[in-house]
Amino acid sequence: MEIRQLRTFRVVADNLSFTKASKILYMAQSSVSAQIKLLEEDLNLKLFDRIGRNIVITDAGQKLYSYARKIEDMTKEIRSEVSNSQQAQGSLTIRAPETIASVYMPDIVKEFHRDNPQVKLNLINCTDLQLKEELNSGRIDLAFVMTDSINFTDVNVKMLKTENLILMSHLENKLSKKKSVLFKDLAGESLLLPSTD
Amino acid sequence: MEIRQLRTFRVVADNLSFTKASKILYMAQSSVSAQIKLLEEDLNLKLFDRIGRNIVITDAGQKLYSYARKIEDMTKEIRSEVSNSQQAQGSLTIRAPETIASVYMPDIVKEFHRDNPQVKLNLINCTDLQLKEELNSGRIDLAFVMTDSINFTDVNVKMLKTENLILMSHLENKLSKKKSVLFKDLAGESLLLPSTD
DNA sequence: ATCAAACTATCGTTTATAACGATTTATATA
DNA sequence: TATATAAATCGTTATAAACGATAGTTTGAT
Numbered sequence: 001m002e003i004r005q006l007r008t009f010r011v012v013a014d015n016l017s018f019t020k021a022s023k024i025l026y027m028a029q030s031s032v033s034a035q036i037k038l039l040e041e042d043l044n045l046k047l048f049d050r051i052g053r054n055i056v057i058t059d060a061g062q063k064l065y066s067y068a069r070k071i072e073d074m075t076k077e078i079r080s081e082v083s084n085s086q087q088a089q090g091s092l093t094i095r096a097p098e099t100i101a102s103v104y105m106p107d108i109v110k111e112f113h114r115d116n117p118q119v120k121l122n123l124i125n126c127t128d129l130q131l132k133e134e135l136n137s138g139r140i141d142l143a144f145v146m147t148d149s150i151n152f153t154d155v156n157v158k159m160l161k162t163e164n165l166i167l168m169s170h171l172e173n174k175l176s177k178k179k180s181v182l183f184k185d186l187a188g189e190s191l192l193l194p195s196t197d
Numbered sequence: 198m199e200i201r202q203l204r205t206f207r208v209v210a211d212n213l214s215f216t217k218a219s220k221i222l223y224m225a226q227s228s229v230s231a232q233i234k235l236l237e238e239d240l241n242l243k244l245f246d247r248i249g250r251n252i253v254i255t256d257a258g259q260k261l262y263s264y265a266r267k268i269e270d271m272t273k274e275i276r277s278e279v280s281n282s283q284q285a286q287g288s289l290t291i292r293a294p295e296t297i298a299s300v301y302m303p304d305i306v307k308e309f310h311r312d313n314p315q316v317k318l319n320l321i322n323c324t325d326l327q328l329k330e331e332l333n334s335g336r337i338d339l340a341f342v343m344t345d346s347i348n349f350t351d352v353n354v355k356m357l358k359t360e361n362l363i364l365m366s367h368l369e370n371k372l373s374k375k376k377s378v379l380f381k382d383l384a385g386e387s388l389l390l391p392s393t394d
Numbered sequence: 395a396t397c398a399a400a401c402t403a404t405c406g407t408t409t410a411t412a413a414c415g416a417t418t419t420a421t422a423t424a
Numbered sequence: 425t426a427t428a429t430a431a432a433t434c435g436t437t438a439t440a441a442a443c444g445a446t447a448g449t450t451t452g453a454t
Binding site: 201225227228231232235247249250251 | 444
Binding site for chain 2: 067070071
């Protein structure tokens with residue numbers, strides 16, 4: 001029994017859904033399944049009845065729920081009372097292309113602000129070719145870029161996600177007749193692409 | 198912050214010693230160090246002041262202590278109230294050679310009995326060449342053996358430890374004059390060995 | 395003053411655990 | 425009956441924990 005598992009259990013219980021919980025907790029549904037399974041094995045009982053494609057919390061689950069909440073609350077209390085890490089404060093400046101910002105950032109910003117109300121977030125849209133220099137100078141704290149060839153030396157880089165590149169054309173464009181399109185077929189076409197990505 | 202870490206912290210705090218805690222928790226001292234370090238980094242504060250070869254709990258550590266106890270107690274409460282795993286009961290029959298039993302078993306038996314007061318432990322001294330058959334028949338539940346060549350098929354085998362074999366002889370024995378002894382040097386000597394190990 | 399003993403910290407490695415993505419299975423719903 | 429939805433399972437990868445060995449300190453004894 002670990003706090004991580006109890007928290008996962010609590011979120012599942014709140015939503016009565018493994019899938020929703022996995023989204024809230026930003027992890028794979030299979031991982032939620034695995035954690036609940038571990039907890040059930042540890043306590044040697046069922047926490048949820050799987051009825052069709054829904055789940056219902058069991059009596060034992062109900063009992064565990066209040067304990068899980070208490071323990072979760074207690075950890076928050078610990079962090080606020082024991083820890084001398086006063087709430088993070090200051091500002092965080094992030095550079096991200098609009099395409100990324102509009103899709104991914106809303107949820108992230110919302111959550112971040114909930115957890116760090118005293119941190120001011122500065123989001124700068126569109127990328128910049130001077131990224132490395134900007135990062136090193138401290139003008140920006142982190143950046144998201146869309147590329148497959150980053151090899152900065154003094155900067156931490158982490159691959160987060162891969163995206164497919166989709167070609168869309170007018171129905172009357174000759175390309176829309178073809179079953180598959182090669183790069184060379186694009187010669188001479190006007191392309192609408194995210195600016196500096 | 199995980200329950201495991203809080204428990205380790207509590208034991209360290211109770212004993213004011215990483216080393217003692219590691220023995221109580223049956224883990225390496227380096228692992229205790231690592232867990233406390235993780236906890237300190239997580240909470241962003243020092244839990245113990247390292248004064249020479251001793252440690253002293255800090256104010257923050259003192260505060261955390263009561264929370265850690267509460268959470269630990271709560272997990273016990275969960276197990277007794279929520280879990281339907283009634284205390285393990287029954288009996289467990291173990292075969293182990295005296296040499297192992299006398300050195301390792303006392304502590305293990307003590308702890309096991311604390312955690313499982315309703316389980317009767319049967320320790321059978323000395324090994325037996327019919328181990329596999331005994332295990333399969335259920336006459337014994339588990340066995341400790343000293344050997345380096347176990348390849349039973351229907352039995353779970355796990356290597357727990359390696360032990361050095363030490364040669365001791367009377368001072369007047371000719372072997373005690375030699376700097377190193379080979380197996381062939383033992384020819385013709387009477388050897389005192391653990392019976393069937 | 396020096397040595398040995400007692401502790402914690404650190405390092406590199408191994409092992410165990412957790413997370414993941416893809417797929418399967420089961421069940422509602424259209 | 426096909427489709428969509430949700431949880432379980434499986435094989436793989438990535439992350440975290442534990443380990444043993446040893447370095448680095450400090451204390452106490454000689």
